[in-house]
Amino acid sequence: MQDCQAREINYLRISVTDRCNLRCTYCMPPEGVRPLGHDQVLRNEEIIALVRAAAAVGIKKIRLTGGEPLVRRGITELVQELAAIPEIDDLALTTNGVLLPAFAAQLKEAGLQRVNISLDTLQSFRYTLITRLGKLEQALAGIEAALEYGFHPVKINTVAIRGFNDDEINDLVAMTLDKPLHLRFIELMPVGVADGWAKSRHLAVAEIREIIERQFGPLSPVHKPTGHGPARYYTIAGARGTVGFISPLSDHFCHQCNRLRLTADGRLRPCLYDTREIDLKTPLRRGAGPEELAALFRRAVLLKPAGHSFAAGWQDDRRVMSQIGG
Ligand code: SAM
Ligand code: SF4
Numbered sequence: 001m002q003d004c005q006a007r008e009i010n011y012l013r014i015s016v017t018d019r020c021n022l023r024c025t026y027c028m029p030p031e032g033v034r035p036l037g038h039d040q041v042l043r044n045e046e047i048i049a050l051v052r053a054a055a056a057v058g059i060k061k062i063r064l065t066g067g068e069p070l071v072r073r074g075i076t077e078l079v080q081e082l083a084a085i086p087e088i089d090d091l092a093l094t095t096n097g098v099l100l101p102a103f104a105a106q107l108k109e110a111g112l113q114r115v116n117i118s119l120d121t122l123q124s125f126r127y128t129l130i131t132r133l134g135k136l137e138q139a140l141a142g143i144e145a146a147l148e149y150g151f152h153p154v155k156i157n158t159v160a161i162r163g164f165n166d167d168e169i170n171d172l173v174a175m176t177l178d179k180p181l182h183l184r185f186i187e188l189m190p191v192g193v194a195d196g197w198a199k200s201r202h203l204a205v206a207e208i209r210e211i212i213e214r215q216f217g218p219l220s221p222v223h224k225p226t227g228h229g230p231a232r233y234y235t236i237a238g239a240r241g242t243v244g245f246i247s248p249l250s251d252h253f254c255h256q257c258n259r260l261r262l263t264a265d266g267r268l269r270p271c272l273y274d275t276r277e278i279d280l281k282t283p284l285r286r287g288a289g290p291e292e293l294a295a296l297f298r299r300a301v302l303l304k305p306a307g308h309s310f311a312a313g314w315q316d317d318r319r320v321m322s323q324i325g326g
Contacts, residue, residue, distance in 0.1 A: 001058040001297070003304045011061040011259040012054050014047060017072040018264045018323045022096050023132035024118075026159060026194040027321045030132060042266045044078045046284055048085075050262065053293035055087035057301075059260075063092045067264065067322045070099035076106045083111025090226070092116065094157070097142025098134060104145040114226060115146050116155040121165050122172060130164065147179065153225035155182040155244075160203040169208055170215045176241030184231045184244035191272070192321045205247040212236075212243065219243065230256060254307035260300055263324055268300040272324060273308035275316045 001009045019035050020028065042050070051062060062082055069075055083091055090113065097117040107115075119139050121127050127136035146154045158165070158172055165172075169185070176183050185208050190198035213219060219234035222242055230253035231244035247253070261269040266281025278300050283292060 001301050003301045005255070005304070005306050007255070007257060007304070008058075009258055009260060009301045009304070010058055011063070012051070012059045012262060013063045013065055013259055014051075014262045015066050015264045015322075015324060016047070016064050016069045016075065016078065017041065017067040019071050020066060020068040020096075020322055021071055021098055022068065022134045024096075025130055025132065026161070026188060026198070027192070029193055033323060036265050040265045042262075042264065042281060044074050044081065046266070046281070047078060047262075048081050049284060049290075050266075050280055050293060051082060051085060051088065053290050054260075054297050055085055056290060057294045057297050059297070060087060061090040061092075062088055063094060065094040068096055068099070069093055070095055070103050076103070076110050079107055079112045080110035090114075092227075094118070095142070096131070096134065096139060097146070098138040100142030101138075101145040104142075104149040104151070108149045108151065113151070114153055114155070115151045116157050117143050117146060118157045118159075119143070119172075120159050120161070121168055122175075123168065126164065126168075130161075143181070147181075152180075153182050153227070154180070155184060155225070155227070158183060158185050159188050160185045160205075160208055161188050162201045162203045164201065166203055166208075166211070169211045173212050173216065173236070173243055176243055177236065177239045179241060181241040182225050182233070182244060183241065184246055186246040187249045189248055192316075192319065194321075202249065204250040205245040206250065209245065248308075252307065254305075257304070260297070260304075261324060263319075268296065269324060270300045270304040271308060274303075274305050275318075276303055278303070 003009055023030060023032055082088060092114045093112055094116040120130050124136040127134055172183060175181050188198045188201055216236045222233050222235045224233045231246045233242045233244040235242045263269060267277040268280055269277045278296055280296055
């Protein structure tokens with residue numbers, strides 16, 4: 001499916017729940033977000049019907065996210081059914097990793113190919129500070145479980161925050177030396193609860209790269225590990241893993257955006273930073289067939305804006321990041 005900018009749209013990120021077992025400061029308010037009622041959240045069979053319709057118009061890649069996808073009941077069965085859709089050639093999941101030791105084996109068995117795990121610090125006190133509810137050793141055990149069960153590639157998402165983890169950049173990078181981990185630094189985005197303070201804590205990718213090269217020497221560009229995102233990847237001489245950079249602010253990549261987002265309550269969002277959404281749940285629940293659903297996907301693709309404007313600030317007072325699916 002091509003959009004108005006001739007971009008090929010083949011990737012759907014699905015927020016399978018708005019609930020989470022953590023409360024990261026840049027994602028949610030301390031008290032969390034009032035959760036959707038169970039009836040408002042798409043059921044497994046509804047997600048499958050939507051993915052089939054999306055596949056018919058060219059979606060080939062699926063990422064399950066949230067909220068925390070591993071707190072959703074029936075997540076393994078959902079993975080299993082998605083993995084069986086022939087047009088879907090890539091199925092991935094983004095998690096904070098806390099529940100991964102308990103789920104890794106069954107997710108692998110169900111057909112999940114790869115995982116991204118979020119980790120912003122290697123210091124216990126800081127991990128609890130940023131996630132409000134988490135313990136560092138749980139996230140680290142999640143990373144070990146992902147490696148042990150053979151997910152490939154295992155990517156680590158690190159949000160770079162000035163004054164919080166800028167002094168740990170090289171410690172985090174060192175994880176890629178002896179483990180096949182693909183660490184990606186992501187610029188903090190002024191989305192939802194982070195809108196008011198993201199600018200003052202912004203750490204540009206160019207600065208992160210300089211910090212790394214000062215310690216490890218020049219980074220060499222490498223082919224990206226499997227994935228469809230906007231990261232650029234490099235490696236340190238002799239390392240088993242790679243280091244990537246995602247710079248939505250300092251060098252935005254809208255011209256190569258290939259994605260749509262489906263919220264947990266069944267709304268299709270053409271762009272993270274655009275408040276326009278197309279309701280899929282209502283037509284689905286009144287019996288819309290594959291053709292009608294596919295037409296709604298086409299409509300969403302045509303609504304995709306050429307680019308976002310962080311400069312205008314976060315315009316969506318109804319949603320924070322965990323409700324859209326990061
Ligand atoms: N709970 C899962 C997790 O944390 O990996 C999946 C959902 S979370 C919303 C997905 C990703 O969005 C995480 O890597 C998180 O760090 C990132 N994220 C959330 N808010 C962000 C912000 N304001 N700027 C940049 N990244 C953000
Ligand atoms: Fe939960 Fe992920 Fe948001 Fe943290 S970033 S609060 S783990 S959804």
